[in-house]
Amino acid sequence: MTSRLTVSQVEGWRPEALLGVADDWDGLARRLRSVAEELRRLDRGIWAGGGADRGWAAAAGLESEASRRAATLAAAAARARRGATVLAAAQSDVLAVLAVIRGAGHQVADDGAVTGGSGPTDELTARVRHGLASVAAADREIADQIARTFAASPPASGAAPATVPAAADVVAGWPTMSQDRIAEQIRAMSPEERRGLLEAAPREVGNTDGVPWDLRFAANRLNIAEAIAAQRDILARSDDDKIRAALAAGFGLGTGIGGWGGRGGVERVRAAAFLDPGWRAAAIAMHDRDPQRRIEFYRGLLADVADPTGRSPQTRPRQILAFDPARSSLIELHGDLRSAGSLGVLVPGTNTTVLESGANVRTARRFVAAGRGEVAMITYLGGPFPTGPDTVAGLLQATDPSYALQMAPRLVAFSEDVDRTVDGTGRQIPVTYLGHSYGGSILGTAERLGLTADRTVYVAAAGAGVGVFDEKDWNNRNPDVQRYSMTAPGDPIAWVQGLPYGPHGADPDEMSGVWRLDTGRRLDGSVMSGPDAHSDVVNEPSDAWRNLLAVITGEPLRR
Template structure:
């Protein structure tokens, strides 16, 4: 890192970096369009061309497509890094400018050295020094030294932000492994001859997680990287793959999802207009004459045309903004000290598959954690609407000050809908039945990943699975199918699980699992918990052996109760929230039972 000069700091314009990011996004879209066209042409041209020349041609074409695809991913990742960097550089530059403003009247050298002003001491300093000129001069000298330290520190932070941004952009464009037409030597699983990456991952669905983990462990670093680059969807979403590989692969998967949404935005305007007007015509059941008038009006009215195109792009832009956030760096909630600008960390996405509504994220540091929580949310949770769930998890990590790691688990679609349709969909057990086996498999992956990780006292890291609302039914159903957990916590849960009517229906693979539950008084979910003909099983609050936790009071002293308590027990500082934290950490001093 090189400390910038004061002149450089004054001249820097971080907004230019944001303009570059926009240009890289556009470049990704344009390049992807060309790659798509190349792929279509290649598919159409395969008929009628065979032989050695054809084989060589198709091989080289595939290599070129891979290189171009890698470059589009690089543009997407670099754009996110540039925007993050622009924000960091702008904040650091503002700090430099603030110190320079405070040093107004003092002599500031380009290297950040501040000296007292020429001439007599300022009247204010003479006044505060009791009129003693020598005291005033001493005070100005001390202030100059203080300003020098502040300015140089600010310049150093600016230089660090610049260096970090350059590093992040460089990493984003590091597409060597994916772009090469001669990848590393093919991987050899034990007892098998050379096979392609596609053949390796094709066998994973029928293999145990331990076998998958062992197969990957036998690979060289270059082979593992090649597997990430060529098969990111499988690597990023397979239990058994090392988490560091899943995180790296999912950065590629997220970039691909952004590029997929850009296909919508990069359609020709007339195509967008045709789609939007076609939907409007169908929804309003317009006759041909009325439809023609709408079409003519849309072409004649620039404002109407722009509105239609904007409506067409709106959903894609929302998805892109959310996905870019997944690639961006965020403050480390477990950091104990230091400036916020120095606590930025990449997000750790353990699973990402929009087609399956799957998003799993690790928050915190497993190396410092002494406890881990896995949060399964409930009704109306979607990938792009999951920010609230993430923030809830981040608050628990922050409260642990480095000792707590959290995982948010969206293992498939959740029931969604308004006040009426949402409740009707929540009565469907199929969401729990579909997601529970995936949660069971993931709990095995968590157990294996943490097997070699111990606390500073040499103890195994305990894992708590938390099911909130409909997530409680998912959790209970997973327990009936063989979930592995040290603790389970049912929070305002819809039930104890599909088909779970007594503790004997739970089959947690940990015979010493501790189970907890909490439901705030007046939460409407009480009306469906344990309903005899309900789909979600017994009321976990009434299950023998389950420790019932008190929801207590809010921060303002009022009772935690009513409809708002359904979500507030997880998100608002309160007795209930501290109870949940106590279960996660195993801190009996925080736990209050009913």
């Protein structure tokens, strides 16, 4: 459309049509991924010789091209869905203005001119035309974004570019390479080679420490779009397949039909699930609930968000440093590291999952907002956390040190990547790691294994780390690291802190060389204490929260 949209054009718009386009692109991406997978599974052992070498090279080129185009279509589909939301909101604003003006007795011409009624109409005309211009600007921006997505993946001419087939060889060597070597390898690539690597191996690029963060952000947008497409594939299953999956997941348990415990009861439930309309609908709904929830959450990761620093009215894309739901991994940067004077890394606790990570994001953004651009934060989910209800079974899960032992080495490696990225800014940016609850055990275990940090804070921590019973058990690679701890009075975590030979090590509040932070008072003046204080110290504006912010920024502490 041109920039001079008319009233009738905006009134006749159907932004939701973009959703249909996005679905079509996703469908084509799925078919291309299927082609690439079939090419990947071809048995190379059935054909050998010079002709075979050329044939397999051509097949590899086709596989790479199919994968590349599938990634491009998935990314374009994600932008089209965002576009539908943005354009619908812009259209809605204009329609609301028109309704108010017409309701006051005015007439609105197709070019936006307002006449009739009582009172001056020049201001109303300007308002309508401003709305039309805003809609046109949004339309152009969405169109440009989609066009740039396709332009970044130009059609191949003849054989696939040499850089694309080489991508598999590049990432194959990463598991045995140092992060510095990976960074050097990518730094030596041309922009075209980087783009080829990104499109051919987004999963590896988006989740490998040592890869520059801007490249990780771009790769994970592709990975998230791919995850949405995969969940759409699940929703596209036949109804009978969905019912079988729901039954396998326990649908109908406890219904009491025919006495569930017997064979006859099981068969009756199965028959009802397939034959009874109500049961069929319930089983299908049970199956669809999880993929629908995941699609909604993943779309949120692709959506632009308000600038968390509060310095700009413009929205910004989210900065996802790692995205691998199969490994329960989601790492996100909040704020602007280019201007921040300090960086915090938040390691959360029990019952944290990828889909339930919103509270941690909100906590991180509060720190960023309070810093007004001087603070950047990272929320770190580097693997599965113990989960379970607040019962004996849930508490037993929280005493299991295996989660900390599995995640701590990943946090150590990530701290090396953080250190190199921060050094790359050319500025002194102190990095503070905050381990909350079970995250405290993960943090302490990582310190034992060689974490690099300027400051560490054990916030209502389960312990000082697996195998840490004395400050000499920590092996932080920064010999000048400053350590802090915080636990509010009445916090039930105190029941497990520092148990003799406990699974999470000593109580950090009692360890030598650890500065104990005061939890003080809540915003209403009451003492920060009791069971709710376990989470409130990081979530509620209070003396405790301000002390955590002060450690991150290096400001004086509250007494």
